[in-house]
Amino acid sequence: MYTSYLANTTKFPFGIDVDRADGTFIFDKNGTKYFDLIAGIAVSNLGHQHPYIIKQIKKQIDKHLHVMVFGEYSQDVQNKLAIELAGLMPDSLDCLYVVNSGTEANEAALKLAKRATKRTRIVSFKGAYHGSTHGSLSISGNEEKKGSFRPLLPDVFHLPFNDVDALDFIDKNVAGVILEPIQGDAGVRIPSREFMTKLRKICDDNCILLIMDEIQTGMGRTGKLFAFQHFDVVPDILTIGKAFGGGMPIGGLVTSQKLMSLFNNNPTLGHITTFGGHPACCAGALAYLEVLKQENIIENVETKGKLFEELIAHRSIVEIRRKGLFFAIEMKSKEIVQKVVEGCKDRGVLSFWFLSCPESFRIAPPLNISNSEIKESCKIINKVMDEVC
Ligand SMILES: Cc1ncc(COP(=O)(O)O)c(C=O)c1O
Numbered sequence: 001m002y003t004s005y006l007a008n009t010t011k012f013p014f015g016i017d018v019d020r021a022d023g024t025f026i027f028d029k030n031g032t033k034y035f036d037l038i039a040g041i042a043v044s045n046l047g048h049q050h051p052y053i054i055k056q057i058k059k060q061i062d063k064h065l066h067v068m069v070f071g072e073y074s075q076d077v078q079n080k081l082a083i084e085l086a087g088l089m090p091d092s093l094d095c096l097y098v099v100n101s102g103t104e105a106n107e108a109a110l111k112l113a114k115r116a117t118k119r120t121r122i123v124s125f126k127g128a129y130h131g132s133t134h135g136s137l138s139i140s141g142n143e144e145k146k147g148s149f150r151p152l153l154p155d156v157f158h159l160p161f162n163d164v165d166a167l168d169f170i171d172k173n174v175a176g177v178i179l180e181p182i183q184g185d186a187g188v189r190i191p192s193r194e195f196m197t198k199l200r201k202i203c204d205d206n207c208i209l210l211i212m213d214e215i216q217t218g219m220g221r222t223g224k225l226f227a228f229q230h231f232d233v234v235p236d237i238l239t240i241g242k243a244f245g246g247g248m249p250i251g252g253l254v255t256s257q258k259l260m261s262l263f264n265n266n267p268t269l270g271h272i273t274t275f276g277g278h279p280a281c282c283a284g285a286l287a288y289l290e291v292l293k294q295e296n297i298i299e300n301v302e303t304k305g306k307l308f309e310e311l312i313a314h315r316s317i318v319e320i321r322r323k324g325l326f327f328a329i330e331m332k333s334k335e336i337v338q339k340v341v342e343g344c345k346d347r348g349v350l351s352f353w354f355l356s357c358p359e360s361f362r363i364a365p366p367l368n369i370s371n372s373e374i375k376e377s378c379k380i381i382n383k384v385m386d387e388v389c
Contacts, residue, residue: 001017001029014345014350014352016028016034016345016350017029017030019031021036021044021048021049022047022048022049023047023048023049023366024036024047024048024365024366024369024370024373025048026048026350032348033348034345034348034349034350035348035349035350035365035373035376035377035380036048036350036365036366037349037350037351037363037364037365037377038350038351038352038362038363038364038365039243039364039365039366040247041216041242041352041362041364042184042216042221042242042243042326042364043242043243043245043247044243044247044366045219045220045221045243045288045297045366045367045368046246046288046291046292046297046366046367046368047366047368047369048247048366050246050247050287050291052287052290052291052294053246053247053284053287053288053291055287056283056284056286056287056290057246057248057280057283057284057287059283060077060279060280060282060283061280061283063279064279065278065279065280066275066278066279067279069272069273069274070097070098070099070272070273070274070275070276070277071269075277075279075282077279077282077283077286078098078277078279078282080282080286081096081098081282081285081286081289082095082096082098084286084289084290085252085254085289088225088289089238089254090234092234092236092256093234093235093238093254093255093256094256094257095254095255095256095257095259095260096252096253096254097252097253097254097260097263097271097276098250098251098252098276098277098281098282099250099251099252099253099271099273099276099277100249100250100251100273100275100276100278101131101241101249101250101251102130102131102213102215102216102239102240102241102242102251103130103131103132103133103136103251104131104133104251104273104276105215105239105240105241105251105252105253106130106131106135106136106139106178106211106213106215106239107131107133107135107136108239108253108271109176109178109211109213109237109239109253110122110135110139110153110176110178110211111270111271112209112237112253112255112259112260112262112263112270112271113175113176113209113211113237114175114176115262115263115266115270116175116209116259116262117175117176117207117208117209118175119172119173119174119175120154120155120175121155121156121157121173121174121175122138122139122153122155122156122157122174122175122176122177122178123156123157123158123159123169123170123174123176123177123178124139124140124141124156124157124158124159124177124178124179125141125158125159125160125161125179125183126141126158126159126160126161127141127142127161127183127185127186127189127356128140128141128158128161128178128179128180128183128185128186128213129141129142129180129183129184129185129186129355129356130178130180130213131215134149134152134153135153137149137152138152138153138156139153139156139178141158141186141356142185142355142356145355157169161179161183161186161189161191162189162191162192162195163195164192164194164195164198167195167198167199167202168202170199170202170203170206170208171206172206172207172208174206174208175208175209176208176209176210176211176237177199177203177208177209177210177211178211178212178213179199179211179212179213180212180213180214180215180216180217180227181196181212181214181217181226181227181228181230181231181233182217182222182227182230182323182326184216184217184326184354185216185354185355185356185357186354186356186357187321187328187330187354187356187357187359187360188321188322188323188326188327188328188360189321190321190323191231193231193232196228196231196233197231197232197233199233200233200234203236209236209237209259210233210235210236210237211235211236211237211238211239212226212227212228212235212237212238212239213239214226214227214228214238214239214240215239215240215241215242215251216242216326217323217326218238218240218242218243218244219240219242219243219244219288219292220243220292220297220298220301220324220367221243221301221324221325221326221364221367222301222323222324222325222326223298223301223302223305223323223324223325224298224324225292225298226238227323230323236255236256236259237253237254237255237259238253238254238255239251239252239253239254240252240254243288244285244288245281245284245285245288246284246285246287246288246291247284248278248280248281248283248284248285249281250276250277250278250281250282250284250285251276253271295368297367297368298367300367301324301325301367302324304325304367304369304371304374305322305323305324305325305326305327307371307374307375308322308325308327308363308365308374308378309322309327311374311375311378311379311382312329312378312381312382314381314382314385314386314389315389316331316332316336316385316389317329317330317331317385318330318331318332318359321360325363325364325365325367325369326364327362327363327364328354328357328360328361328362329360329361329362329363330357330359330360331359331360331361331389332359332389333359334358334359336388336389337353337358337359337360337361339388340361340381340384340385340388340389341353341361343384343387343388344380344381344384347380347383347384348380349377349380349381349384351363351381365377
């Protein structure tokens, strides 16, 4: 039930009246059960209410909630999370700064690139989505979403994504290059190895910081812990969020100790957050990483993705773009996408739109979805496509 006292930033909300959620399913107030194939936009990667995550969050709540702004006190759960994450990372990414959201992680990354290089120029890519605050909006690609909020950050340039020759624009004036290693909101766009390798080399040759935004692609979504691992190219700064918290709101900036230390001088407290690294959120994030390991989740992502792709191969689909369990399904028009997504919802399957790719719809289910749930939900999607296409 919507109330006019609660803000709504769309006139066309998806409109599920949520009662509870469990595993791959969301239940509404009428008792209708929905397959959740979007996982809150790539957040609930272990489904809803994973018992271990819930247990660890409750344990932390019983110990303490917020005690101090980030960085001033030592808190066990933050330390354990940083150690656990560093153990999964290349050696050069050994330091975590915990923030509140994906967009804040990107804001901090832009600041760190400027601080480290003493340059101002940022290069990003057309089609990118990096968040909704001023800095993140400035480096995002969707013009329609930016126009009303100008002036935005100066000295930002957008190059065409996955265009190897366009990278020659990048020179010594650039502080940082930021990209999603697989673009999400642009409709799951996977760049070539050649593009990623050349980008890394140009950044190395010109002492530019390469920032990868893995807020959506990270934490196992594409069949590796991070999408950059598909390309054998390591960023200087990695930003994370969404699934990182196991369902809790948290973002992170991951880089080397050396780079991160620049935030402690000139100026001191170079990035400040009150709630960043909230203990309950860190407990969710730590538990998420532990479950990934214990349950061999990532090892099965690509196989499950393939099964989905095989079962969903309907004649009306123009193209499926996929890595792991990260899907864009392109149809002949945005009107058909509308009908398929609405039709699926009416039949108990939740998929969703992309902001910058209206001819495709989005599927990003929990990574631990079972094969029988994949089969059952694909049957429904195919039936809807039979009806509306
Ligand atoms: C690639 C990417 N970067 C940044 C963000 C912003 O994250 P948040 O909504 O947590 O601020 C998103 C959110 O969808 C995203 O997909």
